[in-house]
Amino acid sequence: MNILELFCDVDDFCQTLPPVHLWLTKPALPEQVGHSRQLRNRPTGLYLSEIMTILIAFHQSSYRHFKAYYTTEILEHGKADFPKAPNYSRFVELMPRALLHLVTYLYRRLGTCTGISFVDSTKLDVCRLKRMNTHRVFKENAALGKTSMGWFYGFKLHLICNDTGELLWVGLTPGNADDRTALRDFFQHDLFSLFGKLFADRGYISQALVTELLKEHQVALHTRLRKNMKCAVPVLSEDALFLRKRAIIESVIDQLKNISQIEHSRHRSPVNFMVNLVCGLIAYSRQPKKPSLIPEAGPLKLVA
Template sequence: MLELSEVIFLAVWSYLSDFKKFKQFIVFTQLYHRKAFKYLPCYTRINALVNQYADAIIAFFEAIWGKAKNNHIHFMGSMPLRVCKNMRISRHRTFKEKAIRGKPSTGWFYGFKLHLMVNRACEIVSALVTTGKRADIQVAYLLLNMGKLFADRGYISKFYQQFLQKHGCELITRTRSNMAVSPLNKDDEHYMCQRNLLETVNGQLKESFGLENSRHRSWRGYIAHIYATLIVYQCTAISLTFRICK
């Protein structure tokens, strides 16, 4: 039987390969890298083990996000994770009891939200998966971090802003059109313009690592996929930062 470390390694390594499907990656591994493992079961068994150890994959991600540099300047945002197209919502069964409709700035969707907090080096500082209906500002205190937090207008809330301020986190957003203009100082304006770094992270997660897809058939497999993707990105970001600093 595979060890826990080997299961996590296979789950993460698949996203660094050129294969878009996990089954194709496992078949390739069985053909060319079988000697690297003491025992390599079939695809069905490996997939079941990945689902079984989903909690361990989450714990591993939480362990490595602590390696991200904490420079007290962070950017926060969310992105929708669609589990199916809107026209197929009534026929969707896999996440029927968990997925909920939500409406971000891009329009209605059915699925979940991934809330991310990143630093200036595009390293993930904190992450959380919620239902699609969960308001962004309601998650900010769960991803609390010291310093300045730059976010979009979806995080405007006087109550949460004061709550975060008491815990050493200054939430900075632009004002809405119907609100009194609150000008930012030169440094805050500079960092607010850098908030687009978060969109770069979202794009890389979706385009390069295939974060959003509709092939999942269980909740545990879906969560394992999300956090394995985050692990791959985080390791890549930390390695790139190390090379640049070196």
């Protein structure tokens, strides 16, 4: 999809939402209230839909750094499409204005549950471990955590996808959060609906969680057992097959990190970190081809 088609889709979405002029004219951060220095709120030549288009288009491109993309594709080659685009520093100041609309746009692009879902989490590093004690940007939010790949400092991104690779739910927690607790929090929200079977890795093993999801939400949670555990209930061959096909969500995470670029350690603002993360998720949701399970004449086959 070219940038014109992307802009038309984003602009049509923005037309369905109420204007946010009053929200933009008020201080966005609590610490700005009562500030001794006069705060400026200069108007911009870009519409909100244009800001969103540039941010999403970057995550759909092959550029690894946003500054290189903006200065090359927007300021040099994109003058005809964005004649009033400001310089790079000014655009970075405008990025937080689009966060509210980006989150709403992502929510509207979530897929629908098909009865077969997969859940997993992945780490999002914000700095190297040796710089953890001097890190300031996410000092109040990030935490030290551990995965099967080792220790890290940052956040955990929790995902649920269906058998066609569409995102059904996205959650963000500190790095030391338990995956089972995050899954419980997901079912507390009425905005999301899940039914059928949910397949997870060994990090979600909990008999109490299995009973709770089945009794209160009619969702059957299936996980692989550890080597020292005995199977109390026989596992159906169909469920064992889907457990082996849980690699679909690993493929989704791989594309989010290596193609949509949701993870890097150059953030200088928590708000812009959220903008980068949400835009990466939107860019993935707009991919024409996603990892999926396609039933054929024989057993299910994982394709990308």
